[in-house]
Amino acid sequence: MGKFLAAMAIALATTLSAQAQTKELVVAAFGGAYTDALKKNIARFEKDNDVKVTFVPASGADGLAKAMAKEIDVVHADMAWAYRGEAQGAFEKLDPNIVTNLDKLYPKARFSEYGVITNFGEYGIAYNPKEVSPAPSSWLDLWDAKYDGAVSTAGFDAANIELLVLMAKLNGGNEDNIDPGFKKMAELGKHITVFYSQHPQLLDLFRNNEVVIARWLRGRVDWANKQGVSLGFAVPKEGAIGLVSTVHVVKGRPNTELAQKFVNHLLSVDSQTAYASDLGYTPARAGLDLKGVKVPYGEEVVGSLLIADWKKIVPKMDAWKERWEKEVVAR
Incomplete structure (x- = not known):
């Protein structure tokens, strides 16, 4: 033993x-x-x-x-x-x-x-080629009045912060002067019926023809095509937003x-x-x-790839989010 x-x-x-x-x-x-x-x-x-x-x-x-x-x-x-x-x-x-x-x-x-x-990753413009012709060539194509009610983007995510900063820069501002960006994004908000929150949600919006043009990922557009929803993907002349x-x-x-x-x-x-x-x-x-x-x-x-100065952005994000809800979403 x-x-x-x-x-x-x-x-x-x-x-x-x-x-x-x-x-x-x-x-x-x-x-x-x-x-x-x-x-x-x-x-x-x-x-x-x-x-x-x-x-x-x-x-x-x-x-x-x-x-x-x-x-x-x-x-x-x-x-x-x-x-x-x-x-x-x-x-x-x-x-x-x-x-x-x-x-x-x-x-x-x-x-x-x-x-x-x-x-x-690359965020660009996803579009229905049957409804959007010619193909988009600029981020500003999202603002075209002919897509009123049929354009979408997500909520206050990293890619929309990049788009916000880009719009500021195109209108005389930057990360330190974001007001021109909010003014431009508020104009886009008037054309948006649904700010999508999930990728399958946007897929269904495209499938049902409720949305014909949106800010989306290249990889998700490839996925949509595999799901039987025929979409094109455009890299705007200003550049793709970096994920x-x-x-x-x-x-x-x-x-x-x-x-x-x-x-x-x-x-x-x-x-x-x-x-x-x-x-x-x-x-x-x-x-x-x-x-x-x-x-x-x-x-x-x-x-x-468009990548803003996030070291400047991070301390301001909470205030920007509050402005986004009031100025862009609530309209």
């Missing part, structure tokens, strides 16, 4: 030791297809670093709250929440000695010492070096290619071979 108990103790100690050696890295991501793409090459990273990566769905305020509570090691965000987290001291600086892929990125992707853009995903290492967690290595993994050739092939997003890494993958790519594409 003594020998049996001793053997059991040794086996238990061995198991506990093995478990202790395998660390866990907790990563907050957007969920769904996005997380599926991140998992595509994760086995190699786990093996090379003797770590188990656990994904938790979180974005926006939820992701930042988890970071501030130090419940996660890595968090995905967008520009608004990236700068909020940075201002609140939630993130570690990225270490170029560990995140060695930083210098492989397009300059636009390296927006801060505390985070990096991993991929880009970006950012990633950050959470400050004060025990796995900082592993988290930095994970960010480097997300910027690797295989991971960056998966953003394009699996999600239809433009990778942040330059020099990839994307033959056969139909996504906009290259320095010219990334350089032309």
Whole structure:
């Protein structure tokens, strides 16, 4: 019996030791297809670093709250929440000695010492080619009176903040003088019957011909066509609005070096290619071979994306949201 108990103790100690050696890295991501793409090459990273990566769905305020509570090691965000987290001291600086892929990125992707853009999407103009001819060529086409009641955009989201800033700049303003932008967006609001909140909602509006022109993502237009709703997609002459995903290492967690290595993994050739092939997003890494993958790519594409100065915008967002509801939506 003594020998049996001793053997059991040794086996238990061995198991506990093995478990202790395998660390866990907790990563907050957007969920769904996005997380599926991140998992595509994760086995190699786990093996090379003797770590188990656990994904938790979180974005926006939820992701930042988890970071501030130090419940996660890595968090995905967008520009608004990236700068909020940075201002609140939630993130570690990225270490170029560990995140060695930083210098492989397009300059636009390296927006801060505390985070990096991993991929880009394009917001442009979706339209029904049977009802909208010629094809839209400018963001200002959304303001055309002939689309009164049949035009749409979303609510106070990142892309509409970009559109707000663009309209300010086209009318003598900027991030520091947003009044011209609100004046122009209020004019658009008069033509909008429904501000869509979900992608399936806008799909149905197009399907039922209640909307013939709208601000939408390139990838969602491709999805709509696969759903049997024939739409065109136009990149306005002023440029497409950039949709970006950012990633950050959470400050004060025990796995900082592993988290930095994970960010480097997300910027690797295989991971960056998966953003394009699996999600239809433009990778942040330059020099990839994307033959056969139909996504906009290259320095010219990334350089032309409209991305405002979010460091200036973030402190004003709450006030802008209040104005949006009163001036653009309520009309």
